[in-house]
Amino acid sequence: MAIEVSKVNKAFGATPVLRNVSVDVSSGSLTALLGPSGGGKSTLLRVIAGLEKPDTGSVVISGVDATNMAPQHRNVGFVFQHYAAFKHMTVFGNVAFGLEVRKRPKRELRKRVKELLELVHLEQFADRYPAQLSGGQRQRMALARALAVEPQVLLLDEPFGALDAQVRKELRTWLRRLHDEVHVTTVFVTHDQEEAIEVADTIVVLANGEVIQAGSPHDVYENPVNPFVMRFLGPVTNINGHLVRPHDLELTTTPQPGSTQAIVSRILRLGFEVRVEMIIDGHDAWAQATRGTAQRLNLKEGTTIYVRPAAEAKLLPVHAA
Amino acid sequence: MARHGLRIAALTYLFFLLVLPVALIMWRTFEHGLAPFVEALTSPSALHAFKVTLIVAAWAVVANTIFGVGVAILLVRHEFPGKRLLNALIDLPLAVSPVVVGLALILVYGRFAPAGGWLEDIGIQVIFSIPGMVLATIFVSLPLVVRAVAPVLEELGDEQEQASLTLGANRWVTFRRITLPGIRSALTYGVILCLARALGEYGAVAVVSGRLVDETQTITLFVEERFQNFDQQAAFAAATALAMIAVVTLLVTKLVTPKDAS
Numbered sequence: 001m002a003i004e005v006s007k008v009n010k011a012f013g014a015t016p017v018l019r020n021v022s023v024d025v026s027s028g029s030l031t032a033l034l035g036p037s038g039g040g041k042s043t044l045l046r047v048i049a050g051l052e053k054p055d056t057g058s059v060v061i062s063g064v065d066a067t068n069m070a071p072q073h074r075n076v077g078f079v080f081q082h083y084a085a086f087k088h089m090t091v092f093g094n095v096a097f098g099l100e101v102r103k104r105p106k107r108e109l110r111k112r113v114k115e116l117l118e119l120v121h122l123e124q125f126a127d128r129y130p131a132q133l134s135g136g137q138r139q140r141m142a143l144a145r146a147l148a149v150e151p152q153v154l155l156l157d158e159p160f161g162a163l164d165a166q167v168r169k170e171l172r173t174w175l176r177r178l179h180d181e182v183h184v185t186t187v188f189v190t191h192d193q194e195e196a197i198e199v200a201d202t203i204v205v206l207a208n209g210e211v212i213q214a215g216s217p218h219d220v221y222e223n224p225v226n227p228f229v230m231r232f233l234g235p236v237t238n239i240n241g242h243l244v245r246p247h248d249l250e251l252t253t254t255p256q257p258g259s260t261q262a263i264v265s266r267i268l269r270l271g272f273e274v275r276v277e278m279i280i281d282g283h284d285a286w287a288q289a290t291r292g293t294a295q296r297l298n299l300k301e302g303t304t305i306y307v308r309p310a311a312e313a314k315l316l317p318v319h320a321a
Numbered sequence: 322m323a324r325h326g327l328r329i330a331a332l333t334y335l336f337f338l339l340v341l342p343v344a345l346i347m348w349r350t351f352e353h354g355l356a357p358f359v360e361a362l363t364s365p366s367a368l369h370a371f372k373v374t375l376i377v378a379a380w381a382v383v384a385n386t387i388f389g390v391g392v393a394i395l396l397v398r399h400e401f402p403g404k405r406l407l408n409a410l411i412d413l414p415l416a417v418s419p420v421v422v423g424l425a426l427i428l429v430y431g432r433f434a435p436a437g438g439w440l441e442d443i444g445i446q447v448i449f450s451i452p453g454m455v456l457a458t459i460f461v462s463l464p465l466v467v468r469a470v471a472p473v474l475e476e477l478g479d480e481q482e483q484a485s486l487t488l489g490a491n492r493w494v495t496f497r498r499i500t501l502p503g504i505r506s507a508l509t510y511g512v513i514l515c516l517a518r519a520l521g522e523y524g525a526v527a528v529v530s531g532r533l534v535d536e537t538q539t540i541t542l543f544v545e546e547r548f549q550n551f552d553q554q555a556a557f558a559a560a561t562a563l564a565m566i567a568v569v570t571l572l573v574t575k576l577v578t579p580k581d582a583s
Binding site: 049050051070071072073074075076077078080082084085086087088097098101102142145146148149 | 480481483487494499
């Protein structure tokens, strides 16, 4: 295990932020800490980096107990949401900082910084100052700076949170590819379930300072342990007191075993996908169908249809603990 | 018309309060040419007064720079009980009259006070000597560096410092390479203000120095003493020198401040 967090508790004043949190991160993995804001994910990341001290519990990094170790001795790379670029230093100076602090020879330092700038595609920007870079470029510089010291683990705190949607998507794919190249154990914090599913190979869902579920993106999406995780990881709708993914619903014009009668209230066409909104016993529900299905069933507002969850669909009682 | 009226009023006000007195001092200083000015300022007493002023100001600036940066970091970066009290205490010297400061220092460090008596026993005379004058000057210029640095430190945030720590730099390297460059303009501004205040201080220093000519006489005390003794030439010359130092300081501050905005 690259990181073993066990039974960590942390409170700010009287407010508990982490409650008995235990997380294992395996070497070389790309793990997402996913959860709503205020759920404790950033605090957990800062505890791993040593920027916050846990009240109780321990943090082991690469087999060494780091619980009481100062951040400068942990050899972790940390990337901040707002980049934390050293404003008075050039891009080169920023990336070289960790190596200068470690008193690496000049030649080796220059070579390493050059390699890293190539890795993050900033080689032409070495002499610029952070203020002359775009947000995406600044974040790539921050990543190169963190990687320069060859950290045992790389920690990213909402790394794409301050960027606009387009750049965000690009950097996501790029981070995934970078991880496949560099193989450094990486943990990143996000509140965006799509980002977590797309980038990570392990997802840890945190809410109210507790680990709710951990597993592969597929596992967490398909087998959520409770309604909260199910809602947080993707769209859900409520059929007869059960939560189900809207794409796991079968629509028919005639009653089928286990189906429920519904009246179509609205049809929304979103490209290839059709969103069928309906009323079941006075409750709103919706199903995601393909354009073909919608045409075949001749769906219109006011049509009576029958819905039932597909055989393989995951169902969760709404009020499960 | 109203605009002109306002301008004329403002100019008249400044003319009688600022321009006329300063101009008259300059005129009286240089009415017989440069030679009497130079002669008055190079007399042994004047030179000694300059030396005392520089020594006192230098110590006060060094002390308040170290203390000011330290306290600013304490106030902005740390949470501790009594923080609000400390924050309020920092501004106390601005509210208390310098004469009160001087008298208070005599009460603590005078020969017949416990602390002063003990220091006297181990051979350190505080009151009526340089240490007391340094203390008084430090006291009156205490808030200037703190108040210049603290808001900039606040705005700078601590993320750059944290990034530096995770990159392996210890606290001292982080301070020297990240924090200090971030507050450099503000610190320079604070130091210059502190220097100007220290050079021009009169009240507190007058009380604790004992005004001993050629011993504890600073340049401000020299101006006062020469004037009382009808040596107007020397008084005006020293006053002009002080005014010129103030103008230069002001110009330097103006050159330094715009950088903070960028």
